[in-house]
Amino acid sequence: MNTKLLFLLALLLCAAGAPALAQCVPNPDPTTNFLVYRPGGSTPVTELCVGNVYRLKDASGRNIPPALVRYAKLPALTCNPADTDTSTFYTPAAAGTVVITQNTPSADPLKLGVIFGRSFVVRALPDPSFVLTTCSPGVVQVTIDDQIYDQYLVQIGNAPAAPAFRNTPTPYPTGSATTVRVTGIFLNGCTREATKSFTPKPAAVQPRLRRLDALNGSFTFQFGPLQTDYDYLLQQTGGPGQPSFPVSAGLASLTIPATPDGRGCYRLLLSDACSPSVTSLASNELCAETLTGTSADGRNILTWTPANAAATYVLLRNGVALPAGASPYSDSVGITCGVTYRYRLEATVGTGATAAVSTAETSVLTSARQMLPVPRVFASFNPRNQVQLTATVPNLPAGGQLLYLRNGQPLATTARRTLLDSTLVLSQGACYSVRFTDACGNQSAAGASFCPVLLTAKAADADGTRAQLTWSALGSPVAPGTVRYTVEAQLADGSWRPVSAALTDLEFLDLQPPTDRQLLRYRVAASAPGQPVSYSNVASVPRQLKVFLPTAFSPNGDGLNDVLEVKGRFLTTFRFVVVDRNGQEVFRATDRTQTWNGRIGNEPPVLGAYVWRFEATDETGQRVLQHGTITIVK
Template sequence: MRIRILLLLLGIVWEGWAQCPTKLVNGTQDYKGRLQVSSSQGTTMIAEGTSDRILKICKGTTIQVEDVTANNNPSLTAYNFNYQSAEVDLSAPLFDKVNKSYTYAKAGTYGLIMVGSASGTGSYACQTVQVLGNPDPNFEVDACEIEQVTLVIPKDSSRNPYDEFTVEWGDGNTEKVLKKDLPLTKVHIYKNAGTGVAISVQGTYEGNICSSSKVSKFIDPGKLNQSPKPIVTLLELSATKTVATIQFAGPVSTTQEIFQKEVGGTYVSTGIQIQNNLTSERITNLNPTKQYCFQVRSVGGCASSSGSDEICTLPITVVAKAKQMEVNWSAYPQATAAFESYTVSNGTTTFPVITDRTQTQLIDQSELECGTSYCYRVTARVNNINSISNEVCEEIESTVKPDPITQAYATLAGKAAVLTWESPGGKILDYEILRAEAGSKLEKIEPDTTIVNPYKDRQINPLQRSYCYQISYESACKTWSNPSAAVCTIYLSQKGGELFWTSNNPFTEDLSEYTVQALDAQGNVVASSNVAKATSISVSSLGFPISPDYEYRIQSTSASGHISWSNSIPIQEFFQVYVPDAFTPNGDSQNDVFLPKVLHVNALKLTVFDRWGNSIFSTEDESEGWDGSINGKPAPQGSYSYRLDVRNELGDSFTKRGVFRLIR
């Protein structure tokens, strides 16, 4: 089985790490199963589908699982107690139908997966299980003065991960120490320690989920009058590599002195002496090109040790390359102190521990993003002491062009073109827009404001022509994409009895259809006609009347439903028609006949209707009008309606309707 590990080790120092998968493949287990998990520690939790809660148990704990999905088929239920990938192949032999219990022997975070069948469909559930390690706590006890013992508990994420520590001093006194108090140096005075003392420390996690063994250390009577050597807990190198900070603890009431040397050299005093038994000191004026080692020695008083364990700096360099970082460091010096490991971190990811002292390079090929500064450090673990390198922050380099914009469209809004696009993922530094006028050469727009999405181009005249645009962008890697496919505004015009519009696509995707729309003075659509993918239409074929009160535009629709509008225009009546709104058939030879006047008309038909819609007059002679009579008798005064159908020499038709008054 091939497992693609996409998860990052986020600073966790346990032996394993996983979580519920984020992707299911080769299966349809999309029904939320119900997985009941019970631990031998008495904790029970139910996961429905993928649980966002974490079940915390102690290393060595046995869990019991049960499929409690409604209407489940128990014979088809199977489990995987230790899944280690960001995706799960439901067709692979990953699951166990036999075992319903499991003992976690190693600390870490595990994906516990259940697959099965319920209500006739596949079911799936996952519970994240965090197994807490219970290492023996790391502490030191020693004595310098009579019947006085110093306890040192260092800040140690691997051996002192507990939230609370219980200290038993061996004389009936007990003390609680919290994790936030570390590193801790505590002095305890005994009334009678003539037979020696046994001091024990036990670590416990919050909620008593898990505890360490109780570890005891004995101080014999003779040692109560002997000075212990100082204990170094941390060494950290500054970003400039010219300052080292050392943390240490020494015997009470004893002067401590710091010594340094170059690797391979001889120790000399730094001149720094400290009376405080627990301190942090800075050693300055270091040569950034060299590697140094340090030792703390007790001087005067009851001091009898030769000094602390040696701890050395770990200078690093980082080289940014295309899509990766190269981290290099000086090998930790070969010494009598026990080298344990290197740990490399970039601020978001902690990489697997390196146990080979001679390995001095790590190539970071994780999912690094341009525009993000990654800060690297290497920690050497030596004799239970951490030596932390200088921090180096870099951004990755890239010469690869980012993917072009693939979804964009152009439309008109008043006298401006509006460009809208779907931005690609990641940080974008800048945009560039190219514009061409009606088939001319594309040229870069010099915007009067910063380009934002959507962008309004007001430097155009959409009532004269169409404009085409291409969009490109600068990625966080400071490389420019290729321009997008061109998107163009629609230019609508009228020639005689025909409407024409430009055919260049306003969308980067396929165009679905055009629609001719009539708009009232408020911009509301009052009529429309779908013309499929045609780019012209006769006015007489629109299927709705033409009005001088309306403007007309083209609406185009893309395959995914985006809308683009053309400019709006009034439709000029290519027939010249004048219809009076009143006449007076009183025999005075003025306005005695209701007669429309027409030009450029090849044929017409005039019909007059009474107020009830009855036809009372009709003619196809353009010189004949209605004289105001019905069946030879004068028609009553009032309002009448008309319909005038005309056709020109080109065969274009036009219908005009209206109302007029007969006045007597």
């Protein structure tokens, strides 16, 4: 609002003749006036704006020289006749109210000058606020949410500016431009510009639904790569009113509640945030599959209704594909009563990179059936002469109960597929079989018997320089003529090495047993096509530990029988002691390399008889004790 204030400045002279201070009083003189213009403008302005340049022009009609007109620009009227600012241009620096005061001299030097003031509102010029949205390629959307200016212009790149309205989203073609300029305009002519840059969107790519898994009351979707520049909506097809779900471009999958009947077809819709009804691309359609299962008489019946046109269907049990078939599908091979199986139906639409898969799953507890699989048992001795039993139930690695039998008599009942028989008496021999009982209480027939090889061994001569081995034939489901037997001997380090070729006979004579082993240990490895190697028990041939000592020796330095040494075979751990006639120990040896030269300390040998004692524990654990006399002669 403009307000005219007209004042008289009284020039009073002091008594000494100097000018007096001015006094501001109202003056209705109509010849006092000034106007404010934009530079180059011809229309006076009544409002000012921060940062704009304005021209001040005397309008009193008195043709006063500009150098005699002074102006003050302050928040309030100033009555300072000493003001010397004669500039006719003014640039407001801050918003608010400013009073521009014009001080003009009187034409008559004896009359008072005139101070005239006018109040102006100075408006701020903030950047106009707007929202810039990048739309489909070649289009941007501008929404002016600014509430300050009276009018607006929008300019895309270097294109002509066009009027725009507040709070009205408006699309604009961009061509090759990458900037948007919005100009805010006050009715007083003040303007302010704001510019934003944008990156054009890439061309939209049709989205892909890759997978739909119906499981546990949920639908889980997997998508192809989504473009972050667009919006996505997962839609259930089938007409108006169907639910839809927003999908973030950063997601690779989404899980939603399944429909009440477990059915429904879906698509993924790409849309432009500016004009979704204009720019939209729909993915392939993928429908939820349903799978149900029942069981009766050892058969599992799987039923489904194809939901995807032109799809290829595969049914899997516990992750393994079943033979092709249509609904209803009967699964009876390799299943066992009381066992729960997991079935999955996979419908594949299309091929290669564009293929989409829809799956559904169900679990079926198999009911009783008339025929149970017949189990098999395998038997082999371990080095401790215990029989390791391994049972196999076809297509059933776990579950149910196994009854292990030895020679037709119950040995143990357990769900484990392995058993250790540590109570077998070797002389009796053993044949093993097994029966299977399922979770429904049905028992199978007994499987074929398995009789491991039973080995016996003995020395073939008094000194045990040869060993005679005989064994029983392997009893197993394989044809007897296909079994081969290999005799193995145990080395000192506990390992085994073959000492015979692969034999069909049931006996073997070892002509060259190890000379450094008092206890010979043998086993037979029975091999046959289609089954692991079965080992016999370990059979031992003990050989006698022997020690040889002379009755006399002559430590006279002639090189003949100068020392006493312990000789024999299989002398590994022993103690040999010699005592004199007084019972005093004169020599001790624990190793065959230790010998006695007849001396006691540093004293020369004393002729006469001495008593010796030999103690050892052989490889069978038996204690050996011998004693005798030895005489030192010249």
